[in-house]
Amino acid sequence: DAKTTQPTSMDCAEGRAANLPCNHSTISGNEYVYWYRQIHSQGPQYIIHGLKNNETNEMASLIITEDRKSSTLILPHATLRDTAVYYCIVRVSGNTGKLIFGQGTTLQVKP
Amino acid sequence: GAGVSQSPRYKVAKRGQDVALRCDPISGHVSLFWYQQALGQGPEFLTYFQNEAQLDKSGLPSDRFFAERPEGSVSTLKIQRTQQEDSAVYLCASSPPEERGGNNEQFFGPGTRLTVL
Numbered sequence: 001d002a003k004t005t006q007p008t009s010m011d012c013a014e015g016r017a018a019n020l021p022c023n024h025s026t027i028s029g030n031e032y033v034y035w036y037r038q039i040h041s042q043g044p045q046y047i048i049h050g051l052k053n054n055e056t057n058e059m060a061s062l063i064i065t066e067d068r069k070s071s072t073l074i075l076p077h078a079t080l081r082d083t084a085v086y087y088c089i090v091r092v093s094g095n096t097g098k099l100i101f102g103q104g105t106t107l108q109v110k111p
Numbered sequence: 112g113a114g115v116s117q118s119p120r121y122k123v124a125k126r127g128q129d130v131a132l133r134c135d136p137i138s139g140h141v142s143l144f145w146y147q148q149a150l151g152q153g154p155e156f157l158t159y160f161q162n163e164a165q166l167d168k169s170g171l172p173s174d175r176f177f178a179e180r181p182e183g184s185v186s187t188l189k190i191q192r193t194q195q196e197d198s199a200v201y202l203c204a205s206s207p208p209e210e211r212g213g214n215n216e217q218f219f220g221p222g223t224r225l226t227v228l
Contacts, residue, residue: 043115043202043219044154087153098144098167099204099217101153 004088009106018075020105022088025069031092033064035073037084078109115220117203123226124193132188132223136205143186145178146202154202160186193227200224
């Protein structure tokens, strides 16, 4: 599975959009981009995933560049409850494989 | 509906003791994963089950770690002769049968925090 690079930490004002970048320059054609987040003292939670098209769900939007070497997770209206560590993970489809978490980005949403 | 549950939530063990950590996955989920999360780090994979078969145990750090899922539902992670470096949060995740389109979301439990003194 390809390696990802994320900033260590970011701040965002409550009510504003939070844009979390991820670099995955070695991604292969059959690898998906997944985002999970982990709120303090909880297990990780799935947010969204995509292959090459932009994706949106009730939690977030995922923008993948045309060359697929980077992506951005967008939380359109961040709340204090969105404060968490956000992990960008690249992996092949299928539920037989492990998730390889990096250090993630610690997002602090401030009032 | 009920999510993944883990017990105990907290466990304190003296060095050298054996511990057993339990995971109850979501009903119907065939895949089950164990991860270890040290303080300030991301989770690291330990082992994977598909039903009762342990298909990947490449992440188990030593032969003191043993996992089982005898009936394809509940799983137990056992650590023998615990050491201080075993102190971590142990996370369990389960996943339903694979869907087309790559959506193989893993549902995580709250974890068991193990402290070895």
